[in-house]
Amino acid sequence: MSHKPTSASGTATKDGLREYSRFSKEYLMDRPIIDLWPFQNYVEHDDNPEAMGNGTPEFAEINTAEIGGVLVATSNDAYGHLIVLPYWIDPAAQIDFRVLWSNSQSAGTGTFDVAVKYTPIDVSAESVALAIGATALDSTIDSQADLAANVPLWTEWGYINAEKTGVKDLTPGDDLLAITTIGTLTTITSASMIQMQMRAYRKYI
DSSP states (O other): OOOOOOOOOEEOOSSSSSSOHHHHHHHHHHHOOOEOOOGGGOOOOOOBOOSSSOOOOOEEEEEEESSSEEESTTEEEEEEEEOOOOTOOOOTTTTHHHEEEEEEEEEESSSSEEEEEEEEEEEGGTTOOOOOOEESBOOOOOOEESSSSOOEEEEOEEEEOOOEETTTTTOTOOOOOEEEEEEEEESSEEEEEEEEEEOBOOOOO
């Protein structure tokens, strides 16, 4: 089944979706969003365990909200994790990512850049080693203007193109994507990456 809409025209929404025909609205509903890493559950009061990744990322409480995130205190702090592809996903279709973040200071003083990189890992082949995310998304995430301190904000969606070599032949339910999420600070003291989401198409047989 094709994932292409029935019309070439339409108005883009904030999320990069387009409203076309009644058929396309139904088809968009079959593109679920998956929460990948909710860090709220990993952090206790005043504890700052080190997160896995490049630089010095830490799991840290955001302000005194009793909600945690990965603290980016230095540009290029990065967090790595593995995604097991859901059994229903179509790996040959476009796959999208976005990140929920907040900054630690007053608004209007800088920007925060989030780069998502990935590496497909074919577990079924029984010969591919674990690795960090190394390939940039085909559509990267735009710079994010800071809001007031500790106010959460979703980035725009970035994505892996459809029919991507190395990704399209992965086996849903078995194979992995290694993801590295990198934060870059511009005139911001620090920021927290709170949550990541993936949006993907279902595979029809």
